Amino acid sequence: MLTIIDKYILKRYLATFSVMLLLFAPIGIIIDISEKINKMLANQVPFLKIAIYYYHFTIYFMNNLFPIFLFISVIWFTSKLANDTEIIAILSSGISFTRFMRPYIIGASIVSIIVLLMGFWVIPVSSEGYNNFRYTYLRNDGKQLMQGDNTDVYRQINDHDFIYVNSFNNDSKMAYNFSLERFKKEKLEYKITASRIQWNPKEKNYTLFDYTKRTVGPQNDVIEKAPEKKMKFSFDLQDLAPVVYIAETLSLGDLNAFIDKEKKRGSSNISVYLVVLYKKYSVPVSAFILTIIAVSVSSMKRRGGMGMNLAIGIAVAFSFVFFDKIFGVLAEKSSIPPLVAVWLPNIVFGILAVYLLRNAKR
Known part of the structure; x- marks a missing residue:
């Protein structure tokens, strides 16, 4: 009282x-x-x-x-x-x-x-x-500084997939020298490479240019190539190069989820x-x-x-x-x-x- x-x-x-x-x-x-x-x-x-x-x-x-x-x-x-x-x-x-x-x-x-x-x-x-x-x-x-370091980006996006891009342009939504490696039980299952990868906002997918997929076989590898191929991945553009102040802009629940995801990826x-x-x-x-x-x-x-x-x-x-x-x-x-x-x-x-x-x- x-x-x-x-x-x-x-x-x-x-x-x-x-x-x-x-x-x-x-x-x-x-x-x-x-x-x-x-x-x-x-x-x-x-x-x-x-x-x-x-x-x-x-x-x-x-x-x-x-x-x-x-x-x-x-x-x-x-x-x-x-x-x-x-x-x-x-x-x-x-x-x-x-x-x-x-x-x-x-x-x-x-x-x-x-x-x-x-x-x-x-x-x-x-x-x-x-x-x-x-x-x-x-x-x-400012836009370059906002994006942080967007060169030589190497990230683990889940328990099995690792991606790498040589450089990433946030304005054009384009990444260069892209590769994705899928591991299963610590063994390489397949690897996808492309000279460029472009995000398509309307279709919610990516276009890969000079696409190559190499699937590791028990005896011989299977290679698939195409000048251009559209695919969907489990990562988004923020995974390639998150803005430098990304943590400050997230609510408590989103921040906890983001930190857990970044820990799994080994973020610096x-x-x-x-x-x-x-x-x-x-x-x-x-x-x-x-x-x-x-x-x-x-x-x-x-x-x-x-x-x-x-x-x-x-x-x-x-x-x-x-x-x-x-x-x-x-x-x-x-x-x-x-x-x-x-x-x-x-x-x-x-x-x-x-x-x-x-x-x-x-």
């Missing part, structure tokens, strides 16, 4: 956080427009596409920086409570500091659930819209995909950690007033985001396990939160 004090603090928690988001979102948009307006004009981007981009940009921007906004907002209104001696009055009434923290934990729970659900379904859609626009209109050779980008998956869970948990740190730091009056608390808060918040980004990159580029790298900032700052909370209780 929430008391009047609980409702008062919870209302301030959620209201201040919401106002902080609404204040910083337009600032982020204005800064982004000032940096990219020249490229948008040069590429003659339609206004509707720009409007849709900034809708996705706002969600993407707020999701990435929400720990900073949350931390600053909690520091702000808690410092105001401390300066107005409201916290002293609450604690003097016999309420323990742990009990005083309850509305903060409830607020953090609400924020965490919203962030978690958005990370599962809303953020992937906005990430796709944001990155598609950025690579298409705002970066030189598994660490990148796992970082995206684990962050869907680690980022919401950070709301609790940062809330505890913020209350512990700002619940006492300090010389310098709110300014000192805000300075400490901004420093801690940016440190958290910095370590979160650094360890995310290390997980993608080094041998550090993605699970450890993603959760390490939460563990370190969680220990800091416990230490500061114990001091604040005293």
Whole structure:
């Protein structure tokens, strides 16, 4: 049962956080427009596409920086409570500091659930819209960069089939020097090769040029050739060269299925995909950690007033985001396990939160 004090603090928690988001979102948009307006004009981007981009940009921007906004907002209104001696009055009434923290934990729970659900379904859609626009209109050779490494692609597409292409063009839906090998009980059953392979969107199949199929027999091999042949395969174009940010654009169920498929294929980008998956869970948990740190730091009056608390808060918040980004990159580029790298900032700052909370209780 929430008391009047609980409702008062919870209302301030959620209201201040919401106002902080609404204040910083337009600032982020204005800064982004000032940096990219020249490229948008040069590429003659339609206004509707720009409007849709900034809708996705706002969600993407707020999701990435929400720990900073949350931390600053909690520091702000808690410092105001401390300066107005409201916290002293609450604690003097016999309420323990742990009990005083309850509305903060409830607020953090609400924020965490919203962030978690958005990370599962809303953020992937906005990430796709944001990155598609950025690579298409705002970066030189963006389409090539978006596709990632599309040369010498070798993939296992299921338990039996392996494909290889020398190069792949996503615009023309054409791959060159294609080969498919089918194995049965670790023995080659047949091999298909083609100088080119073209995807046919209407017919949902592929056209193979200079087609050759060699079926391995017990004594003699059977060779089949044709200048052109249409076939259906169990792989799609995304299997040849998935876009570099593919994991960010998938909902939770699709991401789990995609990671399982890539593990079977021995993909070299598994660490990148796992970082995206684990962050869907680690980022919401950070709301609790940062809330505890913020209350512990700002619940006492300090010389310098709110300014000192805000300075400490901004420093801690940016440190958290910095370590979160650094360890995310290390997980993608080094041998550090993605699970450890993603959760390490939460563990370190969680220990800091416990230490500061114990001091604040005293």
